[in-house]
Amino acid sequence: AQTVTQSQPEMSVQEAETVTLSCTYDTSESDYYLFWYKQPPSRQMILVIRQEAYKQQNATENRFSVNFQKAAKSFSLKISDSQLGDAAMYFCAYRSAYNNDMRFGAGTRLTVKP
Amino acid sequence: GAVVSQHPSRVICKSGTSVKIECRSLDFQATTMFWYRQFPKQSLMLMATSNEGSKATYEQGVEKDKFLINHASLTLSTLTVTSAHPEDSSFYICSASRPATYEQYFGPGTRLTVT
Numbered sequence: 001a002q003t004v005t006q007s008q009p010e011m012s013v014q015e016a017e018t019v020t021l022s023c024t025y026d027t028s029e030s031d032y033y034l035f036w037y038k039q040p041p042s043r044q045m046i047l048v049i050r051q052e053a054y055k056q057q058n059a060t061e062n063r064f065s066v067n068f069q070k071a072a073k074s075f076s077l078k079i080s081d082s083q084l085g086d087a088a089m090y091f092c093a094y095r096s097a098y099n100n101d102m103r104f105g106a107g108t109r110l111t112v113k114p
Numbered sequence: 115g116a117v118v119s120q121h122p123s124r125v126i127c128k129s130g131t132s133v134k135i136e137c138r139s140l141d142f143q144a145t146t147m148f149w150y151r152q153f154p155k156q157s158l159m160l161m162a163t164s165n166e167g168s169k170a171t172y173e174q175g176v177e178k179d180k181f182l183i184n185h186a187s188l189t190l191s192t193l194t195v196t197s198a199h200p201e202d203s204s205f206y207i208c209s210a211s212r213p214a215t216y217e218q219y220f221g222p223g224t225r226l227t228v229t
Contacts, residue, residue: 033216043152043205045220091157095216100146102218104157 002027004094006105013082014113020067021077021108023092031097034068034075039089039107048090051075053097079110087112117141118210120221127198127228135193135224137208144210147191148218149183152205164191198228 003026013019025034036048051059051068059066063080079086092105117140127133137147146165150158162178164170164185172178180202182194191210195202205225209218 037220042222043207044222045158045207045209047217050217095218097216100148100163100211102148102160104159106157 002029002032002094002096002101002103004092004103004105006092006108008108009106010109010111012111012113013079015082015084017082018078018080019082019110021079021090021092021110023075023077023105025073025075025092025094027073027094027096029096029098033095033097034066035093035095036064036066036077037091037093037104038086039091041088045091049077082112084112084114086110116212116217116219118208118219118221120208120224122224123222124225125227127226129199129228130197132194132196133198133226135195135206135208135226137191137193137210137221139189139210139219142210142212143188144191145188145213146211147185148209148211149181149191149193150207150209152207152223154205158207195226198226200228202226203228
């Protein structure tokens, strides 16, 4: 079974600075999708960024970018120019290309200091 | 597009009663819907996957007779917690995916409290 590991339960960043959240995963599959979701206090899951495993280019969405290292099974999220509104729980998720299973990491709580 | 709603957002019920939670895809047809459970300060745990018109597939350790899932139409799935007990108190989140796509769109969640 696939597992997703987020080794940082909590992270803190100064407003306007850059922070990187770590995520590793374990799989024997060759095709899959990776996601970062944000869960603010409202608890609504918000998609931050997605990466298809077959794409070598790292995904980027405005201030959010990923460092996808397929051989190392690593999928970190970089948040640039951090804003107060970025404070939330961040979950890394793995979805198989062969079925509907989506597995989530334990989450990282990000605090943004003004 | 791709909006998913859940109703109710909060529910309190007495121990031993049953409670139904609805999940609707508002602007797309969802061939597959998912139900997750999230304990405080923890991650989302997949409970079951439901495909329209067929029986749900439950994850190991999830009691199918306790958590009844019905996916009767392409826009509605329901989760019924039967004979609820205080340990069933949790945050339940549904998600839905479009045909032939890999993204899941999440509902806002339902907080269930069993007294």
